[in-house]
């Protein structure tokens with residue numbers, strides 16, 4: 001099955017609750033991020049995108065807030081599907097529940113940054129201000145996201161290569177992602 005056929009059909013995307021021009025725009029952004037994730041794991045599913053949250057659950061049900069100045073939320077919430085469907089989630093191995101899974105928010109933020117950098121012009125407030133400020137604040141998910149982005153060179157291609165390597169070299173240890181991302185001088189989370 002080609003990846004386009006795995007996307008949520010447009011008539012099931014935010015149906016009826018949002019101005020149609022905004023639905024059109026958000027659907028295009030959703031397609032970009034889901035198609036990117038399918039290159040990393042062709043089983044990633046999104047079963048619904050509704051207004052609310054924002055949040056995401058393991059079944060692939062996504063909720064997004066509707067804000068014309070914050071469209072990147074869709075990248076973040078759909079981006080959660082990557083780690084949640086990976087070898088780093090407790091569904092794959094219960095040891096992940098302790099530390100590897102704790103990278104889930106940072107992975108979603110890193111995906112958001114990469115997708116916004118490519119597809120949202122001019123830069124959003126999140127990317128221009130929130131990200132820039134919090135990337136220096138140790139302990140925040142954006143700080144951790146910036147560690148991931150540094151490791152992959154701030155590019156979608158770099159992220160793809162990095163992720164596929166991380167997955168293929170996973171040694172089933174609880175602190176695998178901590179150790180991988182601590183290389184290169186980033187030791188304080």
Ligand SMILES: [Zn+2]
Pocket residue numbers: 076077080105108
């Ligand atoms: Zn999140």
